[in-house]
Amino acid sequence: MASLAAFGRSICPTSPLFPAPACGNLGSLLRPVRHHGSGEAAGEAVLQVDNRCSDQVLDFPGGKVMFVPEMRFLPGSPNERINCYRVLDENGQTISGSRFQEVSKEVAIKMYSDMVTLQIMDTVFYEAQRQGRISFYLTSNGEEAINVASAAALTMDDIVFPQYREPGVLLWRGFTLQEFANQCFGNKLDYGKGRQMPIHYGSSRLNYFTVSSPIATQIPHAVGAAYSLKMDGKNACTITYFGDGGTSEGDFHAALNFAAVMESPVIFFCRNNGWAISTPTAEQFRSDGAVVRGQAYGIHSIRIDGNDALAVYSAVHAAREMAVHDCRPVLVEALTYRAGHHSTSDDSTKYRSTDEIQHWKTARDPVSRFRNWVEGNGWWSEAAEVEHRSSTRKELLQAIQVAERAEKPPLSELFTDVYDRVPSNLWEQEKSLRETIKKHPKDYPSDVPV
Amino acid sequence: MATAMAVRALGKRASIAARGFSSSCETEKAAKDGKPINLFSAINQALHIALDTDPRAYVFGEDIRFGGVFRCTTGLFDRFGRSRVFNTPLCEQGIVGFAIGLAAMGNRAIAEIQFADYIYPAFDQAFPFNVIVNEAAKFRYRSGNEFNCGGLTIRTPYGAVGHGGHYHSQSPESFFCHVPGLKVVIPRSPRQAKGLLLSCIRDPNPSIFFEPKWLYRLAVEEVPEHDYMLPLSEAEVIHQGSDITLVGWGAQLSVLEQACVEAAKEGISCELIDLRTLIPWDKETVEASVRKTGKLLVSHEAPVTGGFGAEISASIAESCFLRLEAPVARICGLDTPFPLVYEQFYMPTKNKILDAIKATVNY
Ligand SMILES: Cc1ncc(C[n+]2csc(CCOP(=O)(O)OP(=O)(O)O)c2C)c(N)n1
Ligand SMILES: [Mg+2]
Numbered sequence: 001m002a003s004l005a006a007f008g009r010s011i012c013p014t015s016p017l018f019p020a021p022a023c024g025n026l027g028s029l030l031r032p033v034r035h036h037g038s039g040e041a042a043g044e045a046v047l048q049v050d051n052r053c054s055d056q057v058l059d060f061p062g063g064k065v066m067f068v069p070e071m072r073f074l075p076g077s078p079n080e081r082i083n084c085y086r087v088l089d090e091n092g093q094t095i096s097g098s099r100f101q102e103v104s105k106e107v108a109i110k111m112y113s114d115m116v117t118l119q120i121m122d123t124v125f126y127e128a129q130r131q132g133r134i135s136f137y138l139t140s141n142g143e144e145a146i147n148v149a150s151a152a153a154l155t156m157d158d159i160v161f162p163q164y165r166e167p168g169v170l171l172w173r174g175f176t177l178q179e180f181a182n183q184c185f186g187n188k189l190d191y192g193k194g195r196q197m198p199i200h201y202g203s204s205r206l207n208y209f210t211v212s213s214p215i216a217t218q219i220p221h222a223v224g225a226a227y228s229l230k231m232d233g234k235n236a237c238t239i240t241y242f243g244d245g246g247t248s249e250g251d252f253h254a255a256l257n258f259a260a261v262m263e264s265p266v267i268f269f270c271r272n273n274g275w276a277i278s279t280p281t282a283e284q285f286r287s288d289g290a291v292v293r294g295q296a297y298g299i300h301s302i303r304i305d306g307n308d309a310l311a312v313y314s315a316v317h318a319a320r321e322m323a324v325h326d327c328r329p330v331l332v333e334a335l336t337y338r339a340g341h342h343s344t345s346d347d348s349t350k351y352r353s354t355d356e357i358q359h360w361k362t363a364r365d366p367v368s369r370f371r372n373w374v375e376g377n378g379w380w381s382e383a384a385e386v387e388h389r390s391s392t393r394k395e396l397l398q399a400i401q402v403a404e405r406a407e408k409p410p411l412s413e414l415f416t417d418v419y420d421r422v423p424s425n426l427w428e429q430e431k432s433l434r435e436t437i438k439k440h441p442k443d444y445p446s447d448v449p450v
Numbered sequence: 451m452a453t454a455m456a457v458r459a460l461g462k463r464a465s466i467a468a469r470g471f472s473s474s475c476e477t478e479k480a481a482k483d484g485k486p487i488n489l490f491s492a493i494n495q496a497l498h499i500a501l502d503t504d505p506r507a508y509v510f511g512e513d514i515r516f517g518g519v520f521r522c523t524t525g526l527f528d529r530f531g532r533s534r535v536f537n538t539p540l541c542e543q544g545i546v547g548f549a550i551g552l553a554a555m556g557n558r559a560i561a562e563i564q565f566a567d568y569i570y571p572a573f574d575q576a577f578p579f580n581v582i583v584n585e586a587a588k589f590r591y592r593s594g595n596e597f598n599c600g601g602l603t604i605r606t607p608y609g610a611v612g613h614g615g616h617y618h619s620q621s622p623e624s625f626f627c628h629v630p631g632l633k634v635v636i637p638r639s640p641r642q643a644k645g646l647l648l649s650c651i652r653d654p655n656p657s658i659f660f661e662p663k664w665l666y667r668l669a670v671e672e673v674p675e676h677d678y679m680l681p682l683s684e685a686e687v688i689h690q691g692s693d694i695t696l697v698g699w700g701a702q703l704s705v706l707e708q709a710c711v712e713a714a715k716e717g718i719s720c721e722l723i724d725l726r727t728l729i730p731w732d733k734e735t736v737e738a739s740v741r742k743t744g745k746l747l748v749s750h751e752a753p754v755t756g757g758f759g760a761e762i763s764a765s766i767a768e769s770c771f772l773r774l775e776a777p778v779a780r781i782c783g784l785d786t787p788f789p790l791v792y793e794q795f796y797m798p799t800k801n802k803i804l805d806a807i808k809a810t811v812n813y
Contacts, residue, residue, distance in 0.1 A: 135790075194789075194791035194792070195615065195616065195789045195790055195791070195792070197616075197618070197790055200615070212617070213567070213616070213617035214567070214617060215540055216540075245539075248539035248541040248544070249540060250543050250544075276513075276540050277512070277513045277519065278513040278516045278537075279512065279515075279537045279540070283536075283538075283539070285539065345519070346519075408791050409791065411795065414786060414789055414792040426784075426785055426786070429784050429785060436802055436805065437795075439801070439805065440799075440801040443800075444794055444795060445791075448792065
């Protein structure tokens with residue numbers, strides 16, 4: 001009742017939430033103005049508002065709103081698109097005046113070499129799928145900087161809720177080539193016990209939640225987990241990755257709103273790569289990308305060049321500071337391009353031009369751009385490049401052989417983990433399945449130990 | 451190897467499906483002027499006809515403009531244009547919610563959900579289960595027939611495919627059978643798919659049409675090029691038999707068919723029934739058959755517990771109690787998530803069915 005009464009009044013209630021006095025529109029109205037405005041202009045606006053009578057201001061729950069006589073609709077899209085933060089130009093030179101987070105030699109070299117490793121993984125696993133050795137694969141081509149540089153800006157205590165095109169984050173954290181291969185071959189060493197398709201990696205050791213195919217479901221999980229970090233007073237945040245397509249799911253919207261309201265320390269990392277399978281972003285949304293949606297939900301948001309490793313690193317570094325120290329969500333929209341097909345089940349030349357693909361593969365390649373910068377610092381050389389590529393390739397081919405030869409997980413694992421313990425219906429089903437296998441051994445793959 | 455295994459299994463299915471089914475006179479007649487095509491082409495033909503015969507018909511979903519990930523919508527965009535055939539944003543609840551509104555205004559809204567796995571309720575937060583269950587299914591009832599969304603048809607690929615793992619293999623049909631107000635239809639072959647899909651599109655009730663994705667390319671059958679419909683809520687007796695009744699739907703029919711052939715070699719005569727529409731289902735046909743054979747086996751890919759086989763089994767136990775000579779057998783998927791490397795173990799295979807046929811007949 002009390003709040004209803006307050007609703008209709010033009011004078012501020014004197015609750016702690018609305019602490020303004022008398023002609024009272026100072027408190028909650030002025031603070032945001034100062035915050036967003038810059039210098040003088042903001043000061044003037046403040047004064048003007050201050051001089052008006054309270055009947056020109058709607059004392060609305062959630063903050064005061066000014067009345068205006070003109071009828072004016074907000075435009076559906078702003079006249080100018082939101083700018084994009086960038087540090088390195090196409091040649092890998094730092095743009096003059098750009099501000100970015102320092103990267104040590106050691107970190108820079110690891111960043112670059114992990115980006116190359118990711119490229120090699122993509123080439124070799126893709127090939128293995130084409131040869132029928134694994135059933136499926138999906139590359140991160142063109143998104144190497146996003147993968148590796150964002151991971152580099154986090155700490156190992158930060159928790160990752162991936163979509164599926166971010167294996168470089170796991171690589172950065174120390175997932176070995178053997179571990180990647182084990183998952184893709186679904187052998188007994190795969191942590192997922194061969195139950196999911198290739199590329200559905202996960203590792204509790206590395207704080208990386210297991211990939212799940214349904215789009216966008218991980219986004220609200222990251223918000224809940226971040227709230228837990230906050231409640232536990234941890235010096236950590238969560239980060240969740242998703243594509244431009246993912247921003248259309250209800251989960252995305254629910255997650256942003258929850259994060260803002262619950263003040264969860266989460267980084268929403270949108271990889272806007274222009275395509276969701278065959279659907280271009282023009283058929284996905286008409287907002288100026290994802291960045292403005294963050295703002296609409298009351299979340300600090302930034303748009304960055306996703307093919308610029310230093311911009312990605314710096315933005316995520318800053319976002320992490322805000323998330324952890326100010327306890328608030330942050331949204332990062334990285335503009336990039338899915339330079340490969342959606343997956344091994346897709347042929348993207350059916351729906352986009354090869355010129356477009358070629359342009360992004362060459363002129364805008366994030367890996368060579370970062371290489372130029374690292375080399376420019378005298379931290380990398382052609383010799384190092386050749387050595388890293390050949391040793392990584394060798395190591396990966398070896399890992400694949402090992403993974404391929406390893407046994408599949410045993411039959412008993414078919415029934416575990418449905419619940420914490422195997423319930424009686426599954427015991428019975430296992431018993432009956434074993435009898436069937438005895439009778440018809442030829443019906444079953446010989447590489448699964450029974 | 452998993453892949454080799456998939457190919458072997460595919461081979462088995464292919465041979466059966468390509469042989470086709472002996473079916474009712476109606477389709478038999480129709481088949482005469484048909485050309486052999488696969489299941490996705492049959493769906494594609496039905497969609498062409500639906501758009502062609504009704505200017506108020508629309509086809510939309512994720513990635514359907516370039517033909518869809520299973521090629522079912524190839525050529526529709528070029529022929530009918532972007533206002534009737536379009537890509538949607540990646541949002542299943544949006545697709546179905548939009549389709550309900552469109553249908554409620556007297557249109558035929560033919561919506562595609564890219565995989566049946568992405569229609570699910572509780573495993574995922576945002577799927578259109580609420581939209582389907584609370585909106586589509588109750589639209590007519592809750593308004594006292596002031597409004598309806600009968601023009602709604604949701605098409606979605608379902609079931610095993612040899613390498614789909616958890617999220618590209620599931621059979622969620624029983625969830626929707628628990629929702630009065632919807633029709634749930636699953637075809638077993640190209641000819642059936644075309645006729646049943648056109649019936650769903652033109653039926654004055656919202657329907658979900660599950661397409662067996664394993665058969666998209668593999669099942670080849672003569673399909674009449676003209677516009678024809680097959681009746682909903684009518685099961686089809688595919689083989690007459692006297693010893694046991696076998697009931698299934700969709701891709702599982704070809705596995706049941708193989709088991710029938712094997713059983714016949716051992717002198718067991720099976721009556722094979724394709725249920726085709728799961729709700730409202732054709733109990734009379736199944737009952738009549740069980741009265742004759744005294745035995746029933748139901749088979750589906752979805753987990754056995756709470757699957758639609760349970761409903762059939764309970765209904766028949768009620769109505770044919772005195773006539774049953776053995777417990778109703780259910781050969782279904784295991785009560786686990788759909789497991790990639792264990793797919794063959796999970797599946798209700800021919801030999802599992804054959805063993806159960808023998809056990810039931812010799813009860
Ligand atoms: C809920 C759900 N609907 C549909 C799909 C099928 N699907 C898989 S990936 C994808 C496109 C995702 O695009 P985007 O989010 O932009 O990520 P990108 O592949 O570009 O990295 C779709 C529609 C799915 N996996 N989950
Ligand atoms: Mg994308």
